[in-house]
Amino acid sequence: MENVRLKIIDFDYKGGGVAKLDNKTVFLDGGVIGDVVEAEILEDKKRFFTARVLSVLKDSPYRIKSKCNYSGVCGGCDFLEFDYKEQLKWKREKVTNDLRRIGSIDGEVKDTLGMKTPYYYRNNIQLKVLDGKLGYYKKNTKELVEVSRCIIAKDEINNFIRILRTWKGIKSVDEVSIRENYRGEIMAVFISSKGVKNFNTLLPKIVESNVVSVFENINRNRKVRFGREFKKLYGSDYLNEELLGMKFKLSPRSFFQVNLLQTEKLYNVALKSLKLEKKDRLLDLYCGIGTISLLAADKVKEVVGVEVVEDAVEDARLNAKLNNITNSRFICGKSEDVLHKLYENNSLYFNKIVLDPPRTGLDKSLINTLLKLGADKIAYISCNPSTQSRDLKLLSEDYKVELIQPVDMFCNSVHVENVVLLQRNK
Template identity: 35%
Template sequence: MALKKGQEVELEIIDAAFKGKGLAKVDGLAVFVPGTTPGDKVIARIIKKKKKYREAKLLEILEPSPHRIEPRCRHANVCGGCSWQHIPYAKQLEFKTQQVRDHIERIGHLDGSIVKMGIGADEEFYYRNKMEYSISARRWLTQEEINRDEYVDDSAFAAGLHAPGRFDKILNLKECHLQVPESFQILDFVRNYCIEHGITPYDTFEDSGFMRHVMIRNSHHTDDFMVNLVTFQDDQEVMQKMARALLEEFPFITTIVNNVNDTKSPTAIGRFEKVLHGPGFIVDEIGDFTFKIHPNAFFQTNTAQAEKLYEIARNYAELQDGDIVYDLYCGVGTLSLFMSKPAKHVLGIELVDVAVKNARFNAEENNVGNVSFIKGDMKDVFTEEVVKTHGAPNVLITDPPRAGMHADVVERLCELKVPRIVYVSCNSSTMARDLKELNKVYEIEEVQPVDMFPQTYHIEAVAKLKLREPEE
C-alpha cells in the first residue's frame, strides 16, 4: 500500500513512539498518529509523506485500547499542554521508560537493562509551579466550528495556551489542571476583568492592544504566590486598579508584577518591570537551599520531582570529603548548590551571563562558600588556567540542553578522564548519542528516568558513568 497524502486508512496502534505519537505499521512502513495509544484501532488521514515513514491525523477511534481513559480536561485532545491525558499514569510511566530504553539501545548501542524503571511523580496533576498563559485577539476554533459551512468569527479576548504549531491563535481555556486550581481561577478573573473594563487583548498582526500574558508562580514549600501581568503598554493607573481587584478576590497573592513588553517579540519577559504589590519575588526551596525566584528567573518547574532528580544525581556522584566537582551547563546553580556537601569545592560553568549572576546570588543568599561560577563555552573552558585555579575535578556533572553536548565537549571529557561523571538529560535521544561516545572511555553503569511532566511524553534521565580501568 503506497499510503499517499490525504489518504484515509484504518490502523492498529502497536506502540508509543517519539514525542508521544502512536505507532502503526502498514506493510512494514511506520505511521505515526498523535492522540492515540497502543491498542487503539483507528481511522486516520495521511498528512505528511516521508521516505521512511508517514504522519497521520486521527479521525475516528473504531475500537479504543484497554489502556485508554477519559481525559480529565475538556481541552486535552486539542491543547498541547498535556497530550497524554488519555493514558493512565502508570502506563505513561511504562511508555516513557521504554522510550529511554529504546534510545539507549538503538542510538547508544548500549545494553537496555541499565535503564531502571522510571520514578513517577506523586502528583499526576497540579504539579507545575509556573504557568505562562498567553492572551490574543484571535482564538483557536473548535473542531465543530471548523466543520461548519458558515463563517465563524475567531476574534475574541482569548486567554490560555497556544494551539499546537500556531504562534497567533490561543486556545481559550475553560479549565486547566497543570498548576494549582487557583492558577486558572486567576486567569479567568483577569480575562473577565479585561472584558468588563474594555482592556484590549494584544493583536499579533496589528501589533496593538494591551494585555499579552498572565504568568503565575507558586511556591511548593511556602505560601508565596506571584502574578506577573505582561502588557504591551505601560499604564500604571490601569495596572494598579487591576492589582487591587486581584488582591480583593485572591488575598493569598503575595506579589504582583507588571512586565512591559512593548516590542514585537512574543516573549513574556518585559523590556522593563514594575512591582505593583509585595516584594517582587517568591521564595521556594530545593533540599536544604532557599531560592528567591523573580518573575523571569529560571527555576525547575516541578519542585517535588526536581528534588528527586537532584537526589539521584548526588547519589550517583558518590561525593566524598575533598572532592572537586565541575558542574557543566549549571544554569542558576541549583544543582551546584545541591552538590556542595560534602565536596571541597564545586565549580559551576555556564554560557548565559544572567544565569551566572543569578547563580552567584543564590550561593551568596544560602551562605555557601565552597561554590563558584564562571561564564564560558563548555568546549573552550577546560583550560590549564581553570584547572590550576579550581583544581582537577574528581566528579563532573553535566546537564546540557535538549541538543545534548557539543561533540568537542564529549571529546574533551574523554581526554580529561574524570573518575566519575553524572549526566542529567531532558532528551534521552541526544543523551544516548553522547553516551555512545563516552562509552569508549567510561562504563555506563546505570540510567534512571525521572518523570518531571506527567500527562506529557517528556521524561528526564540521569546516567551514572565511571572511568574504565586501564587495560594491562
C-alpha cells in the same frame, strides 16, 4: 486516499500515535497505544505517511477518560487519555530504545520514578494571549484554545488565571509566564511587544491575592521567550523557593525545574550516584540558580557552577550567601567555553561533574574537553534522552554507564527526564 484502519503501536516524539501501513510508518495526530482507529491519510512521503485520527474504533486497554475538559483540543498535554502506569513504562522503554539505537548503550534502565498524583504539579506555565483570551495553542497549530483552568498546573496558578480572565488590560499582553513557589506564592511576567496597559486596574486584586511579584517584559522577537529588559510592576524582585531543606531565590529570567517533588527525587538520585566525598572538587555545568551545587556543597571540598544566564548566576551567588555556603563559586559563560579555558589554563581539576544541559544537549567541543579532563564520575541529567544518547555515545570512548534512572518530571506529557551516571574506565 481513502480512509484507513490502523492499530496504534507507539508514540512519536510529539506524543502523536504511530502505526504501520504497507511496511511504512504512519505518524498520527492522536491515539493511544493499543487503540484501533479510523484515520485519514494526509501525506504519502517516501518513507512514511502522516494521518489524522477520525475516530477510535476500538479502545485500547490503556485508554482512560481524561480529567481535563480541553483534552484532545489543547496542545499542552499529550497523555491525558493514557493510563499513568503505562506512561511510566513507556517512558522507560523510550529511554531504553534511545540509548540502544542512538547511543549503542545496553545498560539496565531502572523503572521510571513516578508521582502518586500526576496532576496539579507544574509550578511554572506560559499562557498565550490572543484578543484578550488566555490559553494554550492547539496541537501543531497557532490556534488558541482558551482555558479557565489547567489540570497539570498548581492550584494558585489556576486561581491567578481566574483573576486574569476578568482583567481588561490582558489585551495588551502577548504571553504570560506564571510561577508558583512551595508555599503557593505567585510570580508573574507579562510579556508584551508594546507594553502592559491598565495594570492599575489589576493591582487591587493582586494586593488581595498571594501574588508576590509582577514583572513586565518587552519582547518584539517572538523566537525567544523573554526580551532584554524586565521591569518590576509590583512586589518582590525574587520568588523564594525551598528544596530539600535549603532556601533559594529565583529571579524572573532564571530557570527552575517545573515539578518540585520530582526535582527532589532527581537531585537525590544524581547526587547519591556521584558518591560525594570531602576531598572531591565538583563541577556543576549548566547550573541555573545553583541548586545542585549548593545541595552538594557540604559534602565536597569545593564546587564550581557554570551558567550562561547572568541573572541566574547572580541568583546562585546570592543563594550561596543565603544558605551560608562558603566553598562554592559561580562562573558566568557558556559551559563549553568556560570548561575549555579551565582546562587550557590548567587552573583547576575536578574529579566529579554534573551535566544538566537544555534539550539540545552538549556541544561537541564540551565533550572533547570532558574526555581530555578525565573526571572520575559524571552525572548527566537530561530532559531529552535522544540528545543525551547521542552525547553518551561519544563519552563512552572513556566512560562506562553505571546507572540509568528515568524520572517523571513532566507527567501526562511525552517528555521524560533521565539521569545517567558515568564512571571513567580504569
